[in-house]
Amino acid sequence: MERKQANRIQTSILNGLEKKVLVWLADRQPSWMTSDCLSFIGFLGSVMIALGYALTSKSVAFLWLSSLGFVINWYGDSLDGTLARVRNKQRPVYGYYLDHTLDCINELIMFIGLGLSPLMDMRVALMLLVCYLLMTVNVSVNAHLKSEFKLTYAKLGPTELRIIAIIFNTILALSTILREFSTSSNILGRDVTLTALDMGGIAVAGIIFIMYIVTIVRDAAGYAKIDPKK
Numbered sequence: 001m002e003r004k005q006a007n008r009i010q011t012s013i014l015n016g017l018e019k020k021v022l023v024w025l026a027d028r029q030p031s032w033m034t035s036d037c038l039s040f041i042g043f044l045g046s047v048m049i050a051l052g053y054a055l056t057s058k059s060v061a062f063l064w065l066s067s068l069g070f071v072i073n074w075y076g077d078s079l080d081g082t083l084a085r086v087r088n089k090q091r092p093v094y095g096y097y098l099d100h101t102l103d104c105i106n107e108l109i110m111f112i113g114l115g116l117s118p119l120m121d122m123r124v125a126l127m128l129l130v131c132y133l134l135m136t137v138n139v140s141v142n143a144h145l146k147s148e149f150k151l152t153y154a155k156l157g158p159t160e161l162r163i164i165a166i167i168f169n170t171i172l173a174l175s176t177i178l179r180e181f182s183t184s185s186n187i188l189g190r191d192v193t194l195t196a197l198d199m200g201g202i203a204v205a206g207i208i209f210i211m212y213i214v215t216i217v218r219d220a221a222g223y224a225k226i227d228p229k230k
Contacts, residue, residue, distance in 0.1 A: 012157030022079055026086040035080040035095065039102055042076025045069045046106035050113020057118050063173040066113075070162045070169075073106065078159065100140060107132055119172065119179070121194070124201040131208040138215060145223070153211055172197070 012018075052066025081099065084090045107129060115125030135153075142148050156164075172179050181196045194202075 011155065012152040012160055013155050014159055014163075015152070015157065018078070018159055019082075022082040023086060025075075025079055026083045029079075029083060033083070035084045035089070035091075036098075038076045038080035038083060039098060040076065042073050042078075042080065043102055043106060045071070045073025045076055046109045048072060050109045050116075053110075053113040053117040053119065057116075060173055060179065063169045067166045067169045070166050074159060074162050077103070077106070100136070104133065104136065107136075119195060119197045120201055121198050124198045124205070127205045128201050128208075131205045131212065134212050135208060135215075138212065138219070142219060153215075168197075168200075 046069065048069030049066045050069075052062045052064070052069055055062035055065070081095065084095060111125045111129040111132075112122075114120050115122030139150055142150065178196050182193050183199075184191060184193045186192070
């Protein structure tokens with residue numbers, strides 16, 4: 001079974017530097033290291049992220065574990081495909097399936113871990129997860145229909161988002177005031193208490209959802225031209 005590889009559209013801020021670093025790392029991997037091993041390392045990173053967040057109920061110091069998890073997740077998730085390309089051992093069908101399946105599983109684990117922490121309400125975490133998965137589905141559909149795999153929105157890709165998450169973790173770990181901040185409001189007749197991270201998460205979910213709507217309207221218009229009414 002052959003599958004034409006989708007054109008990867010990646011215009012993030014760190015894209016140029018990241019590519020050089022990944023190729024440098026791929027050239028220095030031991031012979032026994034495989035893309036599957038790296039994918040599993042990325043999965044372990046997501047588990048560390050979730051555990052770090054969930055365990056903040058015991059100690060805020062576990063935020064550092066979560067930040068380390070983001071680094072390990074980047075290492076495995078970003079390097080697996082680069083290693084295959086450098087060694088000319090690409091498996092477009094298997095690799096595409098495994099990569100995107102693990103991406104969804106990893107995000108599920110991370111957002112649930114965040115929702116289990118005292119830092120963010122589970123409902124906000126799940127709202128973020130849904131918004132992320134909506135964008136993921138749209139990217140996968142476009143990869144199938146027009147062989148375009150867009151990894152970047154507003155100059156931000158997965159690597160930039162990991163860095164932003166690590167910065168937020170650091171701020172929360174060091175700032176007791178921000179960590180303990182909360183505000184109460186009445187939403188649809190219900191009293192709701194929101195933490196600083198809840199408010200940030202709601203804002204991010206709103207931005208992602210707007211980007212999603214804009215993207216599907218633009219994509220639908222493009223497909224309408226390709227496949228006009230009869």
